[in-house]
Amino acid sequence: MNGPQFDQITVFDREQVRRNRDRAAPGFDDVDFLVRESADRLTDRLRDIARLFPAALDLGCRTGLLSDFVTGMNGIQTLIQADLSPGMAARADRGDRPAVAADEEWLPFAEESFDLVLSNLSLHWVNDLPGALIQINRALKADGLFLGAMLGGETLKELRDVMALAEVELRDGLSPRISPFADLRDAGALMQRAGFALPVIDSDTITVTYGNPLTLMQELRKMGEGNAVAERSRRPLGRDILMRAAELYAERYAGPDGRVPATFEIIYLHGWAPHETQQKPLRPGSARNRLAAALGAEEQSAGEKPNGT
Template sequence: MVHQVFDRRAVSRHQARAAGAFQEFSFLAEEVADRLTERLEDITRSFPIAVDLGSHGGLLAPRLRGQHGIETLISTDLAPAFAARSRGPAVACDEEALPFASGTLDLVLSSLALHWVNDLPGAFVQIRQALKPDGLFIGAMLGGETLKELRECLVDAEVELEGGLSPRTSPLTDVRDLGMLLQRAGFALPVVDTDRITVTYGSALKLMQDLRGMGESNAVLERRKTFSRRNTLLRAAQLYHERYAGPDGRITATFQVLWMLGWAPAENQPQPKKPGSATHSLAEALGAQVCGVEASSPLDDTSGNG
């Protein structure tokens, strides 16, 4: 049985509430959509049937129109109000229960949706099964360092004023886990890396307002079901400014984006070599020193940038 961390009904409600004015708060989703599109440009393949999983109303569709041989791009969202914003084919569905038949898709993209999924390994398995052999999955989700500044200040303010803690922010996946999860789901040639996007705000209260407008409000099952105390939020905002304000008085907020790529297995794919079959060491290639043994052709580092 999958451990339930997130209230999926709350996630859907938050997204539905955000859908109407999302364009006012979509800067982060737009930036990640642009970066995802750039990553896809490096792949010289055609993908006739593609899905944008968790599309925020079809953000990727105008970016990919006429690109990469995409003939059909289906946008999906958990909240029907978000799905209804898409200008192309769209369906409201749960990322934990995909409606696509096995082996029917050439490409699955997902931009900032999977961090609200309870069964991430199961979602990866469903994505891989929906892909045709040699089909591609590229995803981006928020990672564990996201909003670390806000988390810290909320915790300290609540302990100081209320004498305890409540789950206010989402537990997020670590980059080290993703490669293993993709392999367990059956993806071939998985690749995982991370970006950090730093945003400045006039105050922590404006940051909290933006998170609500993005549809990213707290949806942890064990969250406090009543409104947060005003004095606790004001104290958190004060601590945030004291600790993270720059010379211009603006605070910084960190969003960590975890990137993942994997292929559905196919017979004609390149295969990793067996351990021990290499004819040259990584140390030789890098001119590095490994465990005190100097490589045969070390690089001459005279830059003084060490």
Template structure:
């Protein structure tokens, strides 16, 4: 009975398999053929990641890139300051075809089972791939373990209100046509606590922020074409197994335009890019002070008279 109870507890700790990783790989393989013509989000993120690299006053002999379809390597060619800090850049992807788009050494690997030796790289950059992982914290822990002590990680993933207009239009169209709706846009992580997730994964000095991007398209069909072209269409495990009728997408495009179109008729698409950064722990890093160990009083720093809690109550 004890063994059975333990097995049950372990099963309950397993994250749900929201995404079909094999389908993600196939769709990214397909997207690789024309990816460079549609990778404006990846190019933007690659530049932002290299901004963070340039802001760090140290060099990185071995750097590992997760995802991006070669966007980081392409950006590095135009960023001499960042390039001077990085020795060997290894670009990777879940998709072999996407990995092959890198400009240097490339590896096909899975972020959910990162095949990288512990404490073997100085820098890890993640370019719009972690939102497809079923266990985000688990992936971050593996990245942390791959870094040498005091190694640096900077990543970006889609989250928050990404594609909220498309999600609403598809739900409304399917509810109208069929009296119910399936989830046809992948769920995204909330933006509010990425630094907290980094802390759970063991990173020191974690920080996070959100880059909110609005792209405009002629209509919803152009948006959906571009999402296919970068391998970002839904890969939910619990997705409908029969193709949706064309009428669903026609009605969704109409609803999208009715609810969200700008005065010129073009439609906006929201993308929340969640940025995170942190360091593999090292004894040289600053540590928070223990409670009660401060050597100066707050009242002195503010130039006010210190009053006890009892005095405040009595006054």
């Protein structure tokens, strides 16, 4: 199936993203805390919507964790799961909840296939995020809902800081080591650009503490969140940089108990495929009631000064 054509900016090596997830798939249950917490919060948002969504898609499903939360909710009868990683998709496939290996940048679904598309912490690895959102919109039936969560710009700010300092200090240069993330303002603009109606964007911050920074780095790899930036250095990171980054992390960020924090900002995306029945803003000048009447005040024409001035 030929996908839509968009201007492509290659920030991420999608093959590396796939390999990272394939390697993480067998042991992902041991490090799924962040995805699980985000799934719980995403489900709370879905629970607040008094609508039925018979056909749903979980895009970026990993091991199928989100399906455990939403099965039976909001009238979901059919739930299709998809992940870039065949290894993750194989783990998510549970018979009544089928899973396929599919790329968020080239969705293999017909237009108007779903009443609901969910995506939990996967879209931050997409090169063409506007294009992916447009495809999600097209895959929705009219008045269908997209509800997603993605990592935002404050994510891993502590690790980004110390990795940059350590590499500049020991290598006299800097190479991309941690994925760039969209910020809240960008997300809102992207939803509008993709044509979603009534978009709502908000964010949460989750802070996780670790006994030492090296444990954090190990868990990121186990989660499938290792470096997949296209322009990353192919040179091994080196134990000297890792150890210096760990020292700086402890010096700058450790709490009184010696544990170090890791910040994860989660941006939630909420938007509807356009439909004629949806609320629309009034045209300028079309209001039927005057503000002055609502406030019990005397209305004056433009440029006229109030009495006594």
